[in-house]
Amino acid sequence: MATYKIGVLNGDGIGPEIVKASVEVIAAVAEYAGTTTIDFVPLPMGWEGIETHGEPIPDLTKETLRGCHGWIMGPHDSSSYPPEHKEKRNPSGELRHHFDLYANIRPSKTISGIKSVVGEADLVIFRENTEGFYPDRNMHAGLGEYMITPDIAVVNGVFTRKASERIAHAAFRMAMQRKRKVTIVHKANVIRLGYGLFLDTCREVAKQYPEVKVEDYHIDAMAAHLVRRAKEFDVIVTTNMFGDILSDLAGELVGSLGLAPSINTNDQQAMAQAAHGSAPDIAGKNIANPVGEMLSTVMLLDWLSARHQDQNLYRVARLAEQAIMETMEAGICTRDLGGTASTTEFTAAIIERIASGGK
The missing domain is CATH 3.40.718.10 (Isopropylmalate Dehydrogenase)
Structure with missing residues (x-):
């Protein structure tokens, strides 16, 4: 059974909420499939990095990411950082520059049930x-x-x-x-x-x-x-x-920028990162739409499955994507899409669909 080491950078604003949701969905699919092990490695970034290590992207984070297959990055709120950090590259730019993540790949595709x-x-x-x-x-x-x-x-x-x-x-x-x-x-x-x-x-x-x-x-x-x-x-x-x-x-x-996924890659590693920002105005309210981050994580799994020629990981990605899409098609979605589900309720609905085999 293949094992993949995936860094987890929660970020700022709604970042901790949507990254947590993404990790929970992928972990549930991997457990359901039973063919792939994903080792999630939490690392400080953004305000967490400033408070614990004095930097938005601490050296510890960079060094650990170098040994990861890829990582999930939440949005950052660099505009709120102390002045000495605003003068530096923001966390996203720093990681793209440091790891030479030269390709930012951003798909846009209509989704059934979303206008x-x-x-x-x-x-x-x-x-x-x-x-x-x-x-x-x-x-x-x-x-x-x-x-x-x-x-x-x-x-x-x-x-x-x-x-x-x-x-x-x-x-x-x-x-x-x-x-x-x-x-x-x-x-x-x-x-x-x-x-x-x-x-x-x-x-x-x-x-x-x-x-x-x-x-x-x-x-x-x-x-x-x-x-x-x-x-x-x-x-x-x-x-x-x-x-x-x-x-x-x-x-x-x-449909919505909140649905927009992306990955950044240098051909050896990839970083999953939703296209939207940190939305500090709704942070902590449990209403953020995690789909962009979830689909970015699916893109990361697709990229890893192609790089390592791993059909088991490809199946994990397909099962996750299917569960996310079918949940929205069933009318379960967050408020920004016209639904009533909270972030955690939407995530729970996806995980329940996974556990029931899509039924």
Whole structure:
């Protein structure tokens, strides 16, 4: 029986509630399947890290994660941290940078029983995760933004062939498993060198996948196309900032950002992380929607099953996903989706469905 070591970072705000729910569901499925052992390793992050180790991401957490197969990360509330920590990378950016988690993979798919603004859609966005215009990730040391005068701020945007190539390959590999269509999103008509390099590199990579249809759009046009015809897109590959924006848009279009999952990967490890924030205004009220975090954890299991060629783990992922979806289809959901269930009641309903074999 294979054993997987999974780090657990609760985070801030609603993080402890939704991460706990995700861990409970996966633990229940693993026990039901009886073919896989998952060793969950709790580690400090966010306010917990500050209070116990003086850092949002303590060295202990980083060192332990290096020995994990992957980890589940809750949202952080870095805007509330003490001033000395606000000047550093936030916990998410720090882990992405430290472990070179270059690919942020964010699917958006309509769910039965959940109202979608765009009807049927099933797409996945591959967001380059290490550079672009995000100053907490695009420098070897320090941050890539400066105050030239008190009234002038300058932000560096970094675009490299290496980063563009590897996110493009990741997107095209996924496209080969799906509908064999990739959409490149950029702004090369205005930022000609940076986005021009990204676009040209993606096109060069595309030549290695002749079976895949390739198209490209400027970011402003792409936002409109997503609203008008989301169902026509399959795999989208883009840069850091554009991927962040488009994936939030796509998540809301197919139902709710609270349902939007994602993983971050470097090909050896992966981090499950819901696309939404920490929602401190509802923290501790037991009303948070844990589906985004749960489905992110399912994505992590899928990624691990593919990497380790483990069909047993793949079955665990499918059973978990099925139980989550069937629970929502049965009308049991949290208030943000029009239901009445609390976070713990929704989680309990999923676990009960698992224990009964889906009945």
